[in-house]
Amino acid sequence: MINGTIFKQTLRSNVKLWLMFTIVLSILQVVMIAVFDASTLENVGGLVEGTPLAGLLAQTTLLSMLASTFYSIHGVIFPIIFIIMTANSLIASQVDRGSMAYLLSTPTKRSTIIMTQAIYLIMALIVMFLIETVAGIVSIQVFQSDTDIVVSDFVMLNLGLLLLMFAISGISFFFSSYCNLTKNSLAFGAGIPIAFFLFHLLSTVDQSLDVLNYFTINALFDTTAILEGENYWWKLSVLLGIGIVLYIASLEVFKRKDLPL
């Protein structure tokens, strides 16, 4: 099912990129927690009272600040870029360049190759967010020890983000398995996640753009619901479902397609 030799080789050629993104993501998280100061935000809040920005700064807890910054912009776009680059290099670029021929000229099943590569991508995301979460919890203890923070909510934010990334990685991985050319794999595998990200970002800018939220799976990672204790489980389950379906589809499509090797 999973081939250790291929996994080792995949790890060797992709681990540098993963490490870079994990470090950047964790540093961003730590810095944002470290610089948070509730009283400054209150002052700024006073300045923007009555303007559209007021809504953005209305809640001034650490987690709500992170929800509207890290968990909707930085923490989303960085992993998306990582996913786009990695997913393409795992399958489509190897088919496009022809180096996949070497794997397939050994007694290795196509399904084994796909599953091994998929496991790498999923594991990379899980470990990335594990490190980021631990870094976050540690920096909360260090920099915000006097602030009242619900750690379980913080963990849920990260779990939600991980599930969103799992679904998005499914999209990129699917197109990497489906397309024979890197350019096509990137057009869809990068285009769709970035479009989703932008739709979600725009929908938060103004109420008139709220409709865009219906065209993006990023809306299923509902930070407000998580922080205010509303029911968010079904949304996260949908993200999990999307991811699982897309990974299975990737496997089936790769098993059946013609390879120009």
Add this chain to the structure above:
Amino acid sequence: MTVISLENVTKDYGHGRGIFDVSFNVKKGTVYGFLGPNGAGKTTAIRHVMGFSKSQRGIVTVDGLDSWTNASTIQESLGYLPGEVALPENLTGEQFIQMMMDLRKVNDDTRCKKLIEFFELEASGKIKRMSLGMKRKLAIVTAFMHDPDVLVLDEPTSGLDPIMQQRFIDFVKEEKKRGKTILLSSHIFTEVDATCDEISIIKDGHLISSFNKQELLKITEKVFNLTIQNETHFKQLVQKIETNEAIHLLFKNEQTKELQIGCYPSDLSKFIKILADFPVSSFNEIPFSLEKHFMKFYDRRVGGELAWQ
């Protein structure tokens, strides 16, 4: 026993590209040459043998197994040398060899070492920095490290220097002696000529000619060059040849008293009997070459030369 078999295989990529109704069999222990110009469909046919592509019509089998549904099983006893070298660039040659050994579950590296030595492969450096020829050698070593029974070679000598080309041809001959079944695609006549028993010509996706080389030799006209010692005999001989239907005068030079004569193998003894009465100072056969015979198939436009402009 048939090892590789294609039966009425069709794969249409559109725009006239692909292969159409291609059938051939490669018997155990023989070398099958697959000749054709660039873009004729050689690689497409090989893709089907390897199980990379599924045919729209027809069946491809290797050792009796369907090459699409049993692709991974077939690879256990098959060595494949791709036409284009595309190796994972971030590895060193040695790491790549080790990876392929692991994937093939080959534990004994004696054959691998022998191959490295025979092809003078320098595997320690990064693949990214290797020359095309060195990458090619690396591909050769990894294709045959598990001592496969069936070899599928797609334009194997391109990118190799002449010495290595010869060495590769020797290697193929040696493997054939050991009973290996070989499918070799090429557009280089000399390598096909040197190694193959059966030859097929493919053009625009259609097999246009299949033949056995030994049989072809029997039915092809032989060409001889000879020089006669003096002018009187020269003229007499020319006259005799011109009146004889079995022997064809292809060329004569009265100054040097040279003749070029064509003659089918069945009439050869008649020709020699005639010659016996003449003072011949030199006599040699121009070796048969496939190139001459098949150049006509090579031209994309049937029936004629096309001027450059």
